[in-house]
Amino acid sequence: MVISAPPTLPRPAPPFAGLALRREISCIRALAWRTDLPIATDWVALGHALEGAGLVRRAPLGGLERFLAATGDEVAILPASGRVQLRVHYTVPEHERRFAAERLFRLVIDALFHALRRS
Numbered sequence: 001m002v003i004s005a006p007p008t009l010p011r012p013a014p015p016f017a018g019l020a021l022r023r024e025i026s027c028i029r030a031l032a033w034r035t036d037l038p039i040a041t042d043w044v045a046l047g048h049a050l051e052g053a054g055l056v057r058r059a060p061l062g063g064l065e066r067f068l069a070a071t072g073d074e075v076a077i078l079p080a081s082g083r084v085q086l087r088v089h090y091t092v093p094e095h096e097r098r099f100a101a102e103r104l105f106r107l108v109i110d111a112l113f114h115a116l117r118r119s
Contacts, residue, residue, distance in 0.1 A: 019035060019036075019037070019109070020035060021033055021034075021035055021086075021101060021102060021105040022034055022035070023098075023101075024085070029090075029094070029097075030088070030094060030097040030098060030101075031087060031088045031089075031090060031097065032085060032086070032087055032088075033085070033086040033087075033088070033101040033104070033105070034083060034084060034085050034086065035084050035086070035105060035108065036081075036082050036083055036084065037082045037084055037112065038082055039079070039080075039081070039082045041079070041082065041112070041115075042115055042116075043065070043077065043079040045115035045116075045118055046077070046111055046112055046115045047065060047067070047077075048115070049110075049111035049112070049114040049115040049118075050067045050075060050107075050108070050111045051067070052111070052114070053107055053110065053111050053114075054069070054070065055067035055068060055069055055075060055107075056068045058074075063078060063079065063080050064076055064077070064078050065077040065078075065079070069104070069107075071089060071092075071100075072089035072091065073086070073087060073088055073089050073092075073100060073104055074086075074087040074089075075087075075104060075107075075108060084108060086101050086104040086105060086108070088100045088101050088104070
């Protein structure tokens, strides 16, 4: 007779468990990167925090909110899915693109925590 352990259910993930910077699979030139935020994020407060960090809000495209950095890099947010795309400017040398994406990612995370503190 074989006794097996009862099946275990996966534990719910903490709200920011998946917060990580990843290169978009479709971008072979390392210009597009992404992270995912919880859909319950206060997107209005995050947008204000990004503007407070020096990014300029651009005209939205449908449900896509866009913010431009002085370096030409862009942060695009799709609140409906929680997706945040970080677009490194094409003039950044290829060997520096990951670092540029990490700086944008850090800026978004700092803005997110700033928005959380204010709510």
